[in-house]
Amino acid sequence: MEKQLSPTLIPLWLLIFLQAAISASSLVVEIVAGRMIAPYVGMSLYTWTSVIAVVLAGFSVGHWWGGRIAARDTGQALRKTAWTMIAAAIFTAGATLLLRTFAGPVVERNVHPLVAITALSMLAFFLPSLFAGVPAPVLTVAAMRGRTQSERALGAMFAVGAIGAIVGTLMAGFVFVPLLGSVTTLLIIAAIYALAALMCFWLGGGSRRATISPLIGIAIAFLIGISALGLPAICDRESSYYCIRTVELSDDPTDPVRLMVVDHLAHGISARDAPRVMFTPHAAMLDALPRMRMGPAAFTSFHIGGGSYSVPRAWADRGIGGVTIAEIDPEVTAAAINDFWFDPATVTILHSDARMALRQSDKQFDVIVGDAFTDIAVPEHLVTREFFKLVSARLAPDGVYAMNLIDSVDSLAALSAVVATLREVFPSVEVWTAAGPPQSGERRVFVLLASAHDSALSAIDARAPDLTRFQVLATGFVDSIVERHAARILTDDHAPLSYLMGFDRVVD
Known part of the structure; x- marks a missing residue:
């Protein structure tokens, strides 16, 4: 037994x-x-x-x-x-x-x-x-x-x-x-x-x-x-934060164009031989609008989020220096260096949360660019009144904050909340987007410019990658959106941006 x-x-x-x-x-x-x-x-x-x-x-x-x-x-x-x-x-x-x-x-x-x-x-x-x-x-x-x-x-x-x-x-x-x-x-x-x-x-x-x-x-x-x-x-790279993939977009191996996918979303496209060409509306605006505001003078910049580093790479090719980038994930930077022809020697890279990086230094910048995303939404601690006050404190007197945002044209609840919150801090808040009427169900890309004064221009042309016109929305129209949603100010205590961006999908 x-x-x-x-x-x-x-x-x-x-x-x-x-x-x-x-x-x-x-x-x-x-x-x-x-x-x-x-x-x-x-x-x-x-x-x-x-x-x-x-x-x-x-x-x-x-x-x-x-x-x-x-x-x-x-x-x-x-x-x-x-x-x-x-x-x-x-x-x-x-x-x-x-x-x-x-x-x-x-x-x-x-x-x-x-x-x-x-x-x-x-x-x-x-x-x-x-x-x-x-x-x-x-x-x-x-x-x-x-x-x-x-x-x-x-x-x-x-x-x-x-x-x-x-x-x-x-x-x-x-x-x-x-x-x-x-x-x-x-x-x-x-x-x-x-x-x-x-x-x-x-x-x-x-x-x-x-x-x-x-x-x-x-x-x-x-x-x-x-x-x-x-x-x-x-994943080509699975980091502590993301699943990162590099996708070849060009059929011509002598003229490579690559897409960076982070989790399930495209986070940047770059061409080896055309560093100044942006392939998406948000990159085109984040590249062109700050340069439009700064004019021919040299300027310094702080970038929130790296992604494929398309804009810093384009600015380096134009001879624009003084670029600092806060990218929380070192593997994203490694992918940009290895797969997207980015030269890290042209910028200062901080592998840190952008809010922490700004808080730990009292250095001022002429331009601050917000291009960080978690899924389709900006991380909520980067859209609050408290954060925008920090951004304002780190901007030079004539500086500008350029922030990327995606929202459904059928709702615009997230856009209205961010605009209302920026207006609590900045005298001028402009909303830029591609010219042309919106389509029902469209999730449109916007870039918000916040500063002490309005832009001299109301429209610009930039390649995305085809030549595209971008224009500022009329102040009265933006006011009507904010009023329609009775937009709540986003704070560190309550900033439900993910909910606002998904609200039109939740209530369908």
């Missing part, structure tokens, strides 16, 4: 270790989930709201199911829990395959963005969370049974579950994703779940002969993991 471990003799430290490992692993999956769906639907407030809700829903169902399993005798409960951990390993290893299979069809159907985000979160990460939620009540009940101070065991299991969640969160953000990438991280978590399954089976008194079936399940998880590793990488 094969020797089995009596469930009543399980050391408390073993159950604590198992609880901590599973709890930490499940939180790693939650953090990775947001990173993995970003290339398809972006990284925004909506993304994290959906991911957290789906994962918590999975945990809740798993905890309920685990409570029913825990009502059985300890040995049987642990053996059944082992099977749920095998399922957790299989679905965690397979999350990448599910996401790659269904993300394209879901996004291409042009369903409501919130529906797409929630659907992808559910498809890839609900079941891993559900199965990972089963062990907590089972292990907790096992820790309490047969002990004279079961209340202390209960408290210890709850505490170690929370500690494991904290450790998993920190490890995901600071170790796993930046060093190993999302796919490899999920496979490591699947392996941990498989080991937890074997331990639960052993603690539950499973015989060696009966171990064959669980091993088959673990082998399936392993094969799925190998398949996921064999998929072509989505």
Whole structure:
């Protein structure tokens, strides 16, 4: 007869270790989930709201199911829990395959963005969370049974579950994703779940002969993991912040033109042999409007966000110096240097949050350019009254702040809020955009110029890449937009820009 471990003799430290490992692993999956769906639907407030809700829903169902399993005798409960951990390993290893299979069809159907985000979160990460939620009540009940101070065991299991969640969160953000990438991280978590399954089976008194079936399940998880590793990488660079890709746009290898994609959005286009040509309306305006305001005189500038570094590269080619760039992600800079012909020796680069960089220095600039985006929205701490006061303090007396913004022409709620907030700080706030009537449903690019006085010109021509006319919107028209929305001033306490930009989509 094969020797089995009596469930009543399980050391408390073993159950604590198992609880901590599973709890930490499940939180790693939650953090990775947001990173993995970003290339398809972006990284925004909506993304994290959906991911957290789906994962918590999975945990809740798993905890309920685990409570029913825990009502059985300890040995049987642990053996059944082992099977749920095998399922957790299989679905965690397979999350990448599910996401790659269904993300394209879901996004291409042009369903409501919130529906797409929630659907992808559910498809890839609900079941891993559900199965990972089963062990907590089972292990907790096992820790309490047969002990004279079961209340202390209960408290210890709850505490170690929370500690494991904290450790998993920190490890995901600071170790796993930046060093190993999302796919490899999920496979490591699947392996941990498989080991937890074997331990639960052993603690539950499973015989060696009966171990064959669980091993088959673990082998399936392993094969799925190998398949996921064999998929072509989505990201050329996966940093702590973004999934970065370089896309070739030119059919002529002797005249390369490249697009930088950050998560799921285009963040810049550059041509090797035409550094002064901008390929998008926002880059064309951010390049031309500050130069129009400064005239022929030399000027200094501070750029919020680097992207493909198209504008700094164009200005360097024109002989414009004194350029400082705050780009929070060093990998974005590395991509610009390696793939977009940017020479870092022509500028000063700060790998820091722009607001922090401006606050830590009292240097003044003639031009400050705002071109930072998280998903389709400017980071909310960069659109508040407090931030605009900081920008004003760092501008020279005749300086100008040029800020890029995207909004739906059917709403313009975000535009109105940012204009109203800028007007709290700057005497003159102009809204520039491409000339021509808007189309229903269009998400239009605007550049806002904030300074002490209005521009001398009301229209300019710039290449984007074809020659395009850009004009300033009439003050009366902008006033009517602000009044129609009763625009609220954005502050550090409340700056719901993502909500305002998505409002027209939410209420459809």
